[in-house]
Amino acid sequence: MVQDRMRRVAIDMDEVMADTMAHYLQRYNEEFGQSLTTTDFHGRFVFEVIDAAHRERVREYFEQEEFFAGIPVMPGSQDVVQELTERYEVFITTAAMDVPCSFTAKFFWLQQHFPFISTKNIVFCGDKSIIAADYMIDDNVRHLRNFRGEGILYTAPHNIYEQAFRRVDNWQDVRRLFLDR
């Protein structure tokens, strides 16, 4: 008896499984005595919002391995990703090539918070058009546009005005979309 092959879901890390923005906003506000919130970033990327004078310093956050180690898990992602692995082939596909120091930290972050994901199913890449999967959950429309399968946009402040992709606002939405059927 031949079963249909499992459908494959590629899931992004930053702003999808990892609440990277919460982490650097907290750090930025502490360091510069500001009170930026996610609403300040609606429709804009981080370097369009923060003071030009601070940009270099914020770039430095991302050049420190311990920055990545401290990023909190996106609420609900652990449970839902684990449930997804029961019905889908799950790959973690993260654009890591811009920040070489992040490789090891990202790998161990996944091992720590998502230990049920096989290391074979982790992909560090740059251009996500290289990913062969049926679905891709990502906060970055650029990656979804280059993807050959069906792109699902995970809501993040910078993408809230995007209209081109089916959208999920949180991990409960992911559960409904992928598991309640």
Next chain:
Amino acid sequence: MVQDRMRRVAIDMDEVMADTMAHYLQRYNEEFGQSLTTTDFHGRFVFEVIDAAHRERVREYFEQEEFFAGIPVMPGSQDVVQELTERYEVFITTAAMDVPCSFTAKFFWLQQHFPFISTKNIVFCGDKSIIAADYMIDDNVRHLRNFRGEGILYTAPHNIYEQAFRRVDNWQDVRRLFLDR
């Protein structure tokens, strides 16, 4: 005027662009006073050949970042990969997830020896079935079997008895196959 899209070639690092075996054989022979050559590995993987008592030590080679930095470039690969980039989309696809300490070393090895490859086109993965490309040049039949495009087997001692894939013995063969037409 719409042009046909460029065909995409995924190229493996170890034993294809990087002469990893030459590097660890030299180190092993020096350390243990032996004179193993590549012929001793025909049809077999490294851990099937070396003394059981030395296996742990050889595993340690691969846990040191400087080991990767010292690996020589496979003869001819630089010229031919550069020529390939003129007619194909070239991605470097390397199974790095078994050896987390290799990420950064592999990245900088590529920057040093193949500076014309965009970092966006580098992929660190485990299971290469995730790669979306037209061709894959790899020494490992397991990766080629999982690949959805056309697999090209790059000759290495361990794979010389494999019959299932079109084979290239060296980078001049790659040039003939991909560029002389």
